[in-house]
Amino acid sequence: MKRLKIRAHHLFCMLLFSGKGYDEKFSQNMNGIVCELRNNPEQSLILLKEPDDICSCCPNLLQGECILGNEDVINKDETVLSGLKLEAGKEYTYKEILDVILNSEISEIFKNCCGDCRWHRIGLCSCGQLVENCRTYSKG
Numbered sequence: 001m002k003r004l005k006i007r008a009h010h011l012f013c014m015l016l017f018s019g020k021g022y023d024e025k026f027s028q029n030m031n032g033i034v035c036e037l038r039n040n041p042e043q044s045l046i047l048l049k050e051p052d053d054i055c056s057c058c059p060n061l062l063q064g065e066c067i068l069g070n071e072d073v074i075n076k077d078e079t080v081l082s083g084l085k086l087e088a089g090k091e092y093t094y095k096e097i098l099d100v101i102l103n104s105e106i107s108e109i110f111k112n113c114c115g116d117c118r119w120h121r122i123g124l125c126s127c128g129q130l131v132e133n134c135r136t137y138s139k140g
Helices: 010-016 024-039 070-084 094-102 106-114 127-138
Strands: 004-007 044-048 091-093
Touching (some): 004 010, 004 024, 010 024, 010 094, 094 127
16 A cells, blocks of 8 residues: 655645545545545555645646745645644554544644635635544544
């Protein structure tokens, strides 16, 4: 089983993904990764602060950087890593990460990471939905 490479802030994006995305290629890739993790919570992944397996199909990735604001996405990654007390470059199972999220004071981390995200601003995600989905997926 291959280890997925996942940007830290994508942990939240994956829990809230509803099939909408930048384009069909991106949405299919994201859906495949999300389904793989939901179907196998023991799947290993390595957390990153750089482009990952999700970014690989993003039309906003140009020469290894996000054209929407590379510093912004790195700050989101760092917010999630520090808030959840996780480490970049370290391997975790998806179940371990779900447990960490459920045992964290997630509302402030979510606000700091996702408060200015366009998906949040247009109402596609919320902290309450993140926690609800995390509980559902952690049960397997």
